Amino acid sequence: MSTKKMTTVGVLCAMALALNLVIRFPMIPTVSFLNYDPKDVVIVIGGLMYGPMTSLIMSAVCSGLEIFYRGGTPLDVVMNMISTCAFACTAAWIYKHNRTKNGAVFGLAAGVIASTASMLLWNYIITPIYFQIPRETVAMMLLPGYLPFNLLKSSLNAGLVLFLYKPVATILRRSSLAEKKVYEEKRSRGMVLLGFFIALTAICVTLALQGWI
Template structure:
């Protein structure tokens, strides 16, 4: 199997996995706003981008969002636009920076930059699009930006970044064992405590905030 076929096969598998976790896992973040819920598809998408580059991250975002619109989503073309923008803001940003600096610090910088850009971009696009598909007055949406929409996107992107830090290495090692990914010329450490600790911190903090918002804690 040549490299191009391996890449297409792997991206197809990642797209399918991203769709499955999107369809199966729905975690409400802000109970008063049912359209603000978390699914982990962006974790799979950004891992694909970290492996193959920002264009692959964008294509995964587009393909998964199209299939989502055609099957389980009820938000139509506006939901498609929001999903592509949200996934791309996080995954394309992270994978672009990592492509320029393929080091642990490059990966961390990329993921943290993805968090920041997701919050900024989705704050703007929620202000523009949310009134159209929910029927809410724009003033009401503006009033929700600080107490709900900005925290939601910060939690979502932070959780995605944390899970990516924890899952990227095991997934890549698994793909290499199946020969879908080539072995690197220079071997790297299989376990990086700094990355794992930061990933656990982001996941734990995001989970605690979600539980607080839901009134469980």
């Protein structure tokens, strides 16, 4: 990894952690102990720039550092990484092999599905051990709680990535933190509008579930 790439990844990790500190809120009342934070948006952007391995490294760094200011256990780090990597690495891997607008959209959609499915499985396996509750209780929470939370969370992140990728990429390029070839695609108004629509829909659904609208 070049010095410039290491610097850029470090800056992105710092951005992800800053967002994690500033923005954090529940999305689904039935699982109010699960909170949304937007760090995955930055981790996905890093993956789209440099590939799935970068998303994996950023996920490990951010998840590891998060326990120092939020507390937690190694199990929290593992679950955090599973959720992030299922989304970010899937999207980055598909985009790496199809660096087009359609590839980005398909990669993010696949990431949403992979993250949601993986968290249903791993919460069913790990949550009873972590909280010392019957597995049957967790099973009853999967469809009304864990499924909509992870689906909304991943969809909101996907929309924000589509909306923010090009501006973030442009800032990094103009700051000489990344090479121009990483951002060959022109910004598409359609992609921005799609990202805005997906993010707005996820936010409105969240607000409706919380009874705020």
